[in-house]
Amino acid sequence: NQLPLPVTKNTFFHLLYNYFHILFSRYDRLKMSKAVVVGDLNVGKTCLINRFCKDVFERDYKATIGVDFEIERFEMSGLPFSLQIWDTAGQEKFKCIASAYYRGAQVIITVFDMADIKSLEHTQQWLSEALRENEPDSCFVFLVGTKRDLLSAEECQRTESDAIKIAAEMNAEFWSLSSKTGENVQEFFFRVAALAFEDAILKDLETGSSTAQIGDGNILDDNALEDAQEKPKKKSCC
Numbered sequence: 001n002q003l004p005l006p007v008t009k010n011t012f013f014h015l016l017y018n019y020f021h022i023l024f025s026r027y028d029r030l031k032m033s034k035a036v037v038v039g040d041l042n043v044g045k046t047c048l049i050n051r052f053c054k055d056v057f058e059r060d061y062k063a064t065i066g067v068d069f070e071i072e073r074f075e076m077s078g079l080p081f082s083l084q085i086w087d088t089a090g091q092e093k094f095k096c097i098a099s100a101y102y103r104g105a106q107v108i109i110t111v112f113d114m115a116d117i118k119s120l121e122h123t124q125q126w127l128s129e130a131l132r133e134n135e136p137d138s139c140f141v142f143l144v145g146t147k148r149d150l151l152s153a154e155e156c157q158r159t160e161s162d163a164i165k166i167a168a169e170m171n172a173e174f175w176s177l178s179s180k181t182g183e184n185v186q187e188f189f190f191r192v193a194a195l196a197f198e199d200a201i202l203k204d205l206e207t208g209s210s211t212a213q214i215g216d217g218n219i220l221d222d223n224a225l226e227d228a229q230e231k232p233k234k235k236s237c238c
């Protein structure tokens, strides 16, 4: 009969250290979700992201080449939470580059221009392309109408009722906003972050593991972490 080895002082401290390391590492790693923004060229995807992340509005159109991304930090119920917001190009010639970044998204934001009804008709195609790269039922979907400031109240109502029907077919939540005036932009992203955070916590509880390991969007390497920490702004929505 073998008796257990006596625990030396060193082993005891080592075990204690490991225990606390495992306990706290779940929370000291940033929880992060990935959102991809898709839609026709010129609908206002970049302006929307820039209004929220930098509080600026660019009047002149500069096409996105391939993809770009921002990391925005939030504080949710006292916990840090970050959202990677991937801005993709709407131009056909960049589609194959951009679509490589759809994978691992927790949120898909399909954008159209409220003053251009054709761009609304194309949103379902954009969504199906983004969904193709992700697990079924793994993403929150938003349908966002931009450039609300360009429409009269009557036009706005008409476009909104068309968009609500399409949103229902897409199983998406519909928002209309203006990056020029900033109307609804913060509210929209806070809603995105709140849903993504809640989902990350639920997945954490289901799997009993850190959300930082679920999907590509949740993993932060050291560089991305430094970039995220450099940002001075901290948004709190709860």
Ligand SMILES: Nc1nc2c(ncn2[C@@H]2O[C@H](COP(=O)(O)OP(=O)(O)OP(=O)(O)O)[C@@H](O)[C@H]2O)c(=O)[nH]1
Residues within 6 Å of the ligand: 039, 040, 041, 042, 043, 044, 045, 046, 047, 048, 058, 059, 060, 061, 062, 063, 064, 065, 088, 089, 090, 091, 146, 147, 148, 149, 150, 177, 178, 179, 180, 181
């Ligand atoms: N009036 C108005 N103009 C807007 C708004 N949002 C964007 N725009 C204008 O629409 C044009 C296109 O905006 P972008 O954000 O660059 O469009 P995009 O969807 O990123 O285009 P790609 O990168 O080519 O896919 C620019 O000239 C913007 O100034 C808005 O809310 N109101």
Ligand SMILES: [Mg+2]
Residues within 6 Å of the ligand: 045, 046, 047, 062, 063, 064, 087, 088, 089, 090
């Ligand atoms: Mg762009």
